[in-house]
Amino acid sequence: MDAILTINPGTTTTRLGLFTSDGAGVRALAEVTLDHDEAVMAAFPDIAAQLPFRAEAIGTFLRGRPSVRLVAVAGRGGMLTPVPPGVIAVDDALVDFALHRPLHPHASNLGAPLAQRIAAAAGCPAFIVDPVSVDELPPVARISGCPDIPRFSFVHALNIRACGRRLAGELGKPFAALDAVVAHLGAGISIAALKGGRIVESTNRMENSPFSPERAGGLPPMALIDLCYSGGYDKTALKQRLYGRGGVFAYLGTKDMRRVEAMIDAGDARADLVWQAMVYQIVKAIGAMAAVLDFRPDAVLLTGGMAQSARLRAAITARCSALAPVVCYPGSHESAALAEGAARVLAGQEIARAWPPAPEVEPMPW
Ligand SMILES: Nc1ncnc2c1ncn2[C@@H]1O[C@H](COP(=O)(O)OP(=O)(O)OP(=O)(O)O)[C@@H](O)[C@H]1O
Numbered sequence: 001m002d003a004i005l006t007i008n009p010g011t012t013t014t015r016l017g018l019f020t021s022d023g024a025g026v027r028a029l030a031e032v033t034l035d036h037d038e039a040v041m042a043a044f045p046d047i048a049a050q051l052p053f054r055a056e057a058i059g060t061f062l063r064g065r066p067s068v069r070l071v072a073v074a075g076r077g078g079m080l081t082p083v084p085p086g087v088i089a090v091d092d093a094l095v096d097f098a099l100h101r102p103l104h105p106h107a108s109n110l111g112a113p114l115a116q117r118i119a120a121a122a123g124c125p126a127f128i129v130d131p132v133s134v135d136e137l138p139p140v141a142r143i144s145g146c147p148d149i150p151r152f153s154f155v156h157a158l159n160i161r162a163c164g165r166r167l168a169g170e171l172g173k174p175f176a177a178l179d180a181v182v183a184h185l186g187a188g189i190s191i192a193a194l195k196g197g198r199i200v201e202s203t204n205r206m207e208n209s210p211f212s213p214e215r216a217g218g219l220p221p222m223a224l225i226d227l228c229y230s231g232g233y234d235k236t237a238l239k240q241r242l243y244g245r246g247g248v249f250a251y252l253g254t255k256d257m258r259r260v261e262a263m264i265d266a267g268d269a270r271a272d273l274v275w276q277a278m279v280y281q282i283v284k285a286i287g288a289m290a291a292v293l294d295f296r297p298d299a300v301l302l303t304g305g306m307a308q309s310a311r312l313r314a315a316i317t318a319r320c321s322a323l324a325p326v327v328c329y330p331g332s333h334e335s336a337a338l339a340e341g342a343a344r345v346l347a348g349q350e351i352a353r354a355w356p357p358a359p360e361v362e363p364m365p366w
């Protein structure tokens with residue numbers, strides 16, 4: 001059977017999907033999460049060194065499905081230079097960049113190299129779709145207040161745009177006419193303003209985001225400068241403290257929000273306060289994104305792993321429903337979004353860009 005393979009590398013997981021495509025959409029044949037032992041992953045000197053290990057795990061998955069013939073492989077794109085939304089064809093230059101010169105370390109940087117390796121063996125094309133570095137910010141959003149630090153976009157673009165397309169369909173309007181606040185609530189949080197289908201503003205883990213299960217989010221700058229020079233951390237240790245071991249984990253010692261809810265149910269007042277603070281920051285960010293849309297979003301959309309929590313959905317909905325209808329697409333829809341991107345290219349509905357695509361970044365106004 002012909003299928004599109006999707007590859008979404010996470011810190012200790014590789015999420016795989018096999019999808020058929022019939023022109024009208026994609027249908028999942030299989031979706032699995034390969035769990036990698038945390039200690040095994042930590043033993044690799046860097047993310048690039050994990051490539052053969054993860055490729056072998058994917059090979060094992062595919063060898064168990066001999067009837068599948070791959071027609072395309074779509075990987076999650078990583079922390080690349082700013083790119084327009086859509087599909088990018090994977091070539092040697094993109095793989096070299098993703099492996100050796102990404103803007104920041106992140107498991108998603110392995111999406112392109114893994115897709116290339118598996119596609120080469122199968123004799124089919126490899127793509128990435130809506131990488132984290134999709135950047136549609138207009139000039140006015142790029143001014144930070146310090147000319148040395150222009151703002152840029154790093155955002156859960158894949159899931160946010162896929163959910164936006166679904167929402168537009170349900171509202172009966174074209175995606176290009178959708179104005180919505182989309183909150184991706186996962187291990188990391190991105191809250192975005194979609195205006196006319198474009199991510200014109202967002203919070204992200206590099207700046208201003210609510211804290212999340214494992215990320216500190218936006219921090220008061222003066223105190224952060226003091227912490228940098230306190231002698232307590234070198235650069236690597238401080239980044240880990242903020243990006244992998246920050247947020248809920250730094251307060252409560254777990255990144256698993258189901259455990260946090262169990263702690264709250266057991267009467268843990270500290271867990272309750274941290275959880276309430278995360279909700280408070282999420283709601284503030286949703287309000288800020290609504291302001292970008294003149295407080296007239298078509299909807300507020302909640303998605304990502306944490307949106308599977310009825311308690312979290314209820315808490316956010318209670319505070320945001322005065323703004324617009326609150327819609328929930330719990331979980332991550334990234335595998336289907338990857339397959340849809342590849343399917344659009346195979347069907348001739350979209351042309352895959354060559355690497356590096358010209359950014360949509362508009363020139364600064366001086
Ligand atoms: N049923 C649930 N109730 C509450 N929290 C949940 C539930 N299921 C998953 N989560 C939480 O969602 C978070 C993981 O979300 P998700 O799977 O979207 O993250 P990820 O894909 O690893 O990272 P990211 O979304 O940043 O790319 C974890 O903190 C997890 O505990």
Ligand SMILES: CCCC(=O)O
Nearest residue numbers: 132154155156188205
């Ligand atoms: C889009 C940034 C993803 C993350 O939080 O790492």
